[in-house]
Amino acid sequence: MRLILLGAPGSGKGTISEVLVDKLHLFHISPGELLREEVRKQTTIGKEIAKYIEKGELVPNKFVVEMVKLEIGKRKDFVLDGFPRSVEQAKEIKDLKIDAVISLEVPEKVVIERFSGRRTCPKCNAGYHIKYIPPKKEGICDKCGERLIQRKDDAPQTVKERFKVYHKETAPLVEYYRKRRLLHQIDASSVPEEVSATVLELIKTLKKK
Ligand code: AMP
Numbered sequence: 001m002r003l004i005l006l007g008a009p010g011s012g013k014g015t016i017s018e019v020l021v022d023k024l025h026l027f028h029i030s031p032g033e034l035l036r037e038e039v040r041k042q043t044t045i046g047k048e049i050a051k052y053i054e055k056g057e058l059v060p061n062k063f064v065v066e067m068v069k070l071e072i073g074k075r076k077d078f079v080l081d082g083f084p085r086s087v088e089q090a091k092e093i094k095d096l097k098i099d100a101v102i103s104l105e106v107p108e109k110v111v112i113e114r115f116s117g118r119r120t121c122p123k124c125n126a127g128y129h130i131k132y133i134p135p136k137k138e139g140i141c142d143k144c145g146e147r148l149i150q151r152k153d154d155a156p157q158t159v160k161e162r163f164k165v166y167h168k169e170t171a172p173l174v175e176y177y178r179k180r181r182l183l184h185q186i187d188a189s190s191v192p193e194e195v196s197a198t199v200l201e202l203i204k205t206l207k208k209k
Contacts, residue, residue, distance in 0.1 A: 001026060001203065002097060004080045004182075006173055007104035009162040010111035010118070012188050012195055014127045016104065017081040019196040024203065027078040029071045031064050031085075033125050040122070053153055056161030058085055058169060065092050072096065086169040087176055100206055101177040102199060104188035108163065115159050119148040133192055 001024065005013040020026045035053060038046035045063055052059045068083045072093070084090040117130040121141035128135050128148060135142050153162065177183040184202055188195045 001077050001207070002080075002099050003078070003203075004084070004098055004101040004177075005082075005104065006101060006170070006177070007188065008106060008108070008111055008166050008170075009159060010114045011104040011106045012114075012192065013081045013104060014125075015133065015192050016102075016188075016196055016199055017079050018127065019192075019199070020079045020203075023200060025077070027075045028081060029068060029075070029078050029083065030081040030125075031059075031068050032082045034067055034071070035059055035064070054158065056153055056158040056165060058165055061089065061092075065089060069093070084173060087172055090173055090176055098182060100184055100203075101173075101182045102202065103174055103177075103183060103185045104195070105185055106187075106189045110189045112159070115154050115156075118150065118154055120151050121146050122149050 003020070003026065005016060007013050014030065014032075017028045017030065021028045035049055039050045039053065040046070049059045049063055058064075064083070068080075069092070072078065072080075084093065114129060114132075117132070119128040119130060119135075119139075120126070121128075121144060123146040124141060124144045126141055126143045127133070128141075135148065139148050140146070141148055152158070174183060174185075184206075186195065186198055186202065
């Protein structure tokens with residue numbers, strides 16, 4: 001299965017991706033994670049792109065598109081989480097066979113609340129929420145034992161900018177994929193277990209077709 005997850009910042013793309021990796025063994029391709037890794041390692045690219053991520057802006061295509069294409073090229077089944085983020089990026093992968101595009105729909109006020117409690121593992125990228133997806137031991141990653149952090153770009157001012165960018169650049173992809181008959185819209189405002197159950201059910205139906 002080759003899936004694209006669409007959704008505003010905080011809509012749960014990362015969390016649902018983790019479930020799809022776990023249950024369906026899809027390979028997770030997240031440009032956000034790949035880019036943050038470059039920043040962490042302070043590579044040449046990392047030094048150039050840090051400012052975009054910190055401001056909540058999209059990293060220019062020249063850094064992202066080839067990076068993602070390289071990852072896609074190696075895989076048969078995958079879930080794309082955070083790519084494409086613009087119609088221009090979608091056009092870059094227009095010849096790629098995609099089974100479905102799942103749009104996670106959440107009202108903005110729910111997402112704002114999610115951000116305040118969001119925690120991330122800087123080592124293995126696992127995502128948590130202090131209320132909805134708490135780690136077993138407070139502040140510590142269940143998977144690798146690393147201390148959890150709040151992502152720099154989860155700060156309120158940056159979140160605001162990320163929303164602005166989402167509405168301008170990414171939201172038009174809903175119509176783009178609807179026209180191509182690939183779009184499936186899911187109410188993603190409830191707890192992670194419910195949303196993932198809905199997504200898994202949808203995928204089951206798609207597989208039968
Ligand atoms: P994410 O982890 O998906 O929330 O992405 C975090 C940040 O990485 C975004 O706010 C952008 O700065 C950058 N980023 C992630 N995916 C893309 C993309 N497809 N195109 C450009 N920038 C991206």
